[in-house]
Amino acid sequence: MKKSFILLILPIMFLFYSCNKQSEPKFTVDPNPVIKQAMENKKNLIVIFESETCHYCDKLNREVLKDMEVKQSLIKNNVEIAIVNVDGKRKVLDPEGKKEVDEQTLAGIYRVTGYPTIAVFLPDKNYELYGVIPGFIPKDYFIMLADFVGSKCYQKIDSFQKYVENGGKC
Template sequence: MKKLVAFLVAAGIVAYGCNKQPSEPKFSVDPNPVIQQAINSKKNLIVIFESETCPYCDKLNREVLRDIEVKQNLIKNNIEIAIVNVDGSRKVLDPEGKKEVDEKTLSSLYRVTGYPTIAVFNPDKNYELIGVIPGYIPKDYFMKLADYLGAKCYEKMEFQKYIDNGGKC
């Protein structure tokens, strides 16, 4: 039996233990330098508001944000992503208001009540909020969001119309 379990684990068919893969601690990347870098470089900016105990936040990170195809698409579309802890106390720059506040206050400013919440900012209009997407979105939808931002389709239409239009402006 031990040999069978070892084989299944080695083959990636089953995970050992609690089915959780080892990863870096949640919120290990400070969002403030990411936000500052996006603003200084006039890059597209997505701020994702997450909670420590949110399973859909974990799913978004695991299945979407860590995906190599998504990472390449973000680079192609000149997008920075900052992840904010809704209960956090680190100081972050509010992209729209340009004031430094703690993460919890920033979450309140954008009326975040569910997690994850994805906020998208317009670099051409001094990081004015374009819109907010509440909840988890799958990889293909996230890739379309990145393309929508990269092509500046937000200047012409709402995101849902872009989706309904087959990803064309």
Template structure:
């Protein structure tokens, strides 16, 4: 009986760790480079979201915000492309601002990303200069307001807090 309990415990640990690894690997399945390149070619805003595999708030941002149909619609309406970058990753990506190819981890270092998620927005009207960098999780309503703020061009006239209060510039 003890041997059976031990075998079941070992099997459970192996099964759990396989599922955990599968989940971590699947988080970064979309290559950010084509998203960034497409945005630059089509003069769209680039929103690079820096994440890590173990970040709970990154997971929450993906499940509760980025997958939401209203958020997807706001991003589409406001001409914003989203690329998710693994801060510890080795895939090659284009730096929207400098237009040079580097690894994901080098890009995170270039923009001094120290917390996750970090949302970096690049402006096509200013040759993809970094417009905003927002550390931390943003709830759905605020994320939609941010997309509207960027897409409407109000960022050139008023601060985000003022826009979020009035929903206009």
């Protein structure tokens, strides 16, 4: 009886612990210094708009942005990543408008309606919005995006989609 009680109670305790376990805190890195530094140093800038409850945002962070190969690609291609909380109140620099607004307003400026939303701003385009990719993208696709931006293929072909269709060639 005791043995079966212990066998029954252990899974329940595990389930209770895992459901109550706090997830990693989100939005711990202030995006404003990242945006400002990227612009001051003429780096390529990707702003990722996320929400607190977005599971695909968590997946993007966990499976893509924390991946060493992705990190190396971002460094190689001179790309900075700023993550913006679509409901946030922190002040951030709008790369295109060059004015500070709160995170929620920035999401509104770029008409962000789904999460994550990946927005690309390029130094040689004066940080005007180059393009937006709505939703989660896998690691290989994200590396291709960094390569597309870093190699300035956008000057040779008219879209990232064509770059992907060309197998990562300009």
